[in-house]
Amino acid sequence: MLLKLRNFLFGNPRDFFDKETRRSISLVAFLAWVGLGADGISSSCYGPEEAFVALGNHTELAIYLAIATALTVFIISYAYTQVIELFPNGGGGYRVATRLLGKYAGLVSGSALIVDYVLTISISIASGIDAILVFYHKIFKVQNLSYLYFL
Numbered sequence: 001m002l003l004k005l006r007n008f009l010f011g012n013p014r015d016f017f018d019k020e021t022r023r024s025i026s027l028v029a030f031l032a033w034v035g036l037g038a039d040g041i042s043s044s045c046y047g048p049e050e051a052f053v054a055l056g057n058h059t060e061l062a063i064y065l066a067i068a069t070a071l072t073v074f075i076i077s078y079a080y081t082q083v084i085e086l087f088p089n090g091g092g093g094y095r096v097a098t099r100l101l102g103k104y105a106g107l108v109s110g111s112a113l114i115v116d117y118v119l120t121i122s123i124s125i126a127s128g129i130d131a132i133l134v135f136y137h138k139i140f141k142v143q144n145l146s147y148l149y150f151l
Contacts, residue, residue, distance in 0.1 A: 012120055040060055048069065091099075093113050098106025 097109035
């Protein structure tokens with residue numbers, strides 16, 4: 001009875017060695033990658049702006065900040081290519097750290113990823129609220145925006 005209910009809800013079990021099943025699983029992984037890509041996209045949307053705001057009146061340092069940002073992206077991209085060579089079937093931070101450094105490093109990596117995603121969501125929400133408040137301030141020329149916090 002339980003097996004019939006499971007098959008009704010989820011369908012019949014699939015053969016993992018079937019090419020169509022592997023293609024479907026690959027598509028799901030691709031769509032998850034696109035969804036999780038929001039982490040990098042959100043960081044690239046507010047990160048450079050905040051870095052240039054932190055420069056303040058020292059605008060002569062902007063070129064060095066741009067070079068450092070480009071160098072950081074290059075180093076991270078190179079590191080990812082090495083990880084892809086070691087784990088061609090995929091992995092992620094948890095799996096890579098567990099295989100290369102041990103189970104405790106994998107747990108630290110997994111925990112750091114969870115904290116990273118929570119902080120990314122929090123910062124993205126705060127950045128969105130900041131953009132909305134700037135929009136209202138510029139459009140309506142209102143100095144006191146405290147009423148917007150109730151929306």
